[in-house]
Amino acid sequence: MPSDINAVPLQRQAGTVQLRLNSPARSLRRCAATLFGACLTDSMQENRVSRWYFGGVSSSAAACVTHPLDLIKVHLQTQQEVRMRMIGMTLNVVRREGFLALYSGLTASLCRQMTYSLSRFAIYETVRDKMKRKNKGPMPFHQKVLLGAFGGFTGGFIGTPTDLVNVRMQNDVKMAAEFRRNYAHVFDGLLRVCKEEGLRKLFSGASMASSRGALVSVGQLACYDQSKELVLATGYLTDNILTHFLASVFAGGSATILCQPLDVVKTRLMNSEVQYGSVSHCLTETAKLGPNAFYKGLVPAAIRLIPHTVLTFIFLEQLKQHFGTLSLVDYRLTAVPEDIHRGCS
Numbered sequence: 001m002p003s004d005i006n007a008v009p010l011q012r013q014a015g016t017v018q019l020r021l022n023s024p025a026r027s028l029r030r031c032a033a034t035l036f037g038a039c040l041t042d043s044m045q046e047n048r049v050s051r052w053y054f055g056g057v058s059s060s061a062a063a064c065v066t067h068p069l070d071l072i073k074v075h076l077q078t079q080q081e082v083r084m085r086m087i088g089m090t091l092n093v094v095r096r097e098g099f100l101a102l103y104s105g106l107t108a109s110l111c112r113q114m115t116y117s118l119s120r121f122a123i124y125e126t127v128r129d130k131m132k133r134k135n136k137g138p139m140p141f142h143q144k145v146l147l148g149a150f151g152g153f154t155g156g157f158i159g160t161p162t163d164l165v166n167v168r169m170q171n172d173v174k175m176a177a178e179f180r181r182n183y184a185h186v187f188d189g190l191l192r193v194c195k196e197e198g199l200r201k202l203f204s205g206a207s208m209a210s211s212r213g214a215l216v217s218v219g220q221l222a223c224y225d226q227s228k229e230l231v232l233a234t235g236y237l238t239d240n241i242l243t244h245f246l247a248s249v250f251a252g253g254s255a256t257i258l259c260q261p262l263d264v265v266k267t268r269l270m271n272s273e274v275q276y277g278s279v280s281h282c283l284t285e286t287a288k289l290g291p292n293a294f295y296k297g298l299v300p301a302a303i304r305l306i307p308h309t310v311l312t313f314i315f316l317e318q319l320k321q322h323f324g325t326l327s328l329v330d331y332r333l334t335a336v337p338e339d340i341h342r343g344c345s
Helices: 028-036 054-077 086-097 099-103 106-135 141-158 160-174 186-197 199-203 206-233 241-271 279-287 291-295 298-323 339-344
Strands: 006-013 016-022 329-334
Touching (some): 054 086, 054 099, 054 106, 054 241, 054 298, 086 099, 086 160, 086 298, 106 141, 106 160, 106 186, 141 206, 160 186, 160 199, 160 206, 206 241, 241 291, 241 298, 279 291
Antiparallel strands (some): 006 016, 016 329
């Protein structure tokens, strides 16, 4: 027996031997067939777990697609009065600055995903997988909520500086030329904020960003896992791209509703220089515009966040399936010679 394969018989049925293989080999199908003279059924699936950085990579890929929607959402949220709707704002940006203006701040958005999203996904998935192995089953939903909130709060704080530069770069497009900050890229923005406004300004709105991150992660991570488990439990669907799509649509909708009020306040805090003295001041001034002010830009936020969530989890599942860490799995072998049964008894 090759040294890289450890086979343990688990169960024998008529014409079938169920084995547990723990192997880093590239082709477990070939190795098992060589060892046991058997043919593996087509239903055999490898169980892979995500690597800690997959969340940041998949979120960055999704951000490349949904960035224009994020930019329009920021423009709508920073209006002092409702003057334009989503389509009107989009047309205004393209007419004034050109199509590429819809991708203003893309470098900051990607840097944000590689700090904020990478941190929250790494915390959530690492702890979840360890708990799953320890408990030999999925975590209860309330534990997923708590873990998602912790991961999102931590990631939100870590990603605050890049989030601030991202909001400013996106908002530059609609400002008069003499008032624009004109950051060349995300690192130029970070350095200039430190130099011109102080290091503390980089964490302006950190409390709101962290709170929003906690709510988004509850909506996205915890709700995605739970909805995926519920869909699979019906028995009508398997762990495929359709299941991932349905679960991520629900997760994206949940995240949008949970985080929109905090998202509005966070955007206003980050885009201001001296307008708001504190979070409470920002809340008070926003409330003066009416209750609907906290849900300003809800439609573009949903149009942006739901596709972003769907793409993130589809990319994540594909990365996990093709490049994830191979874990201990069960394989079902269809045995041809009868003496294999006796050998495994």
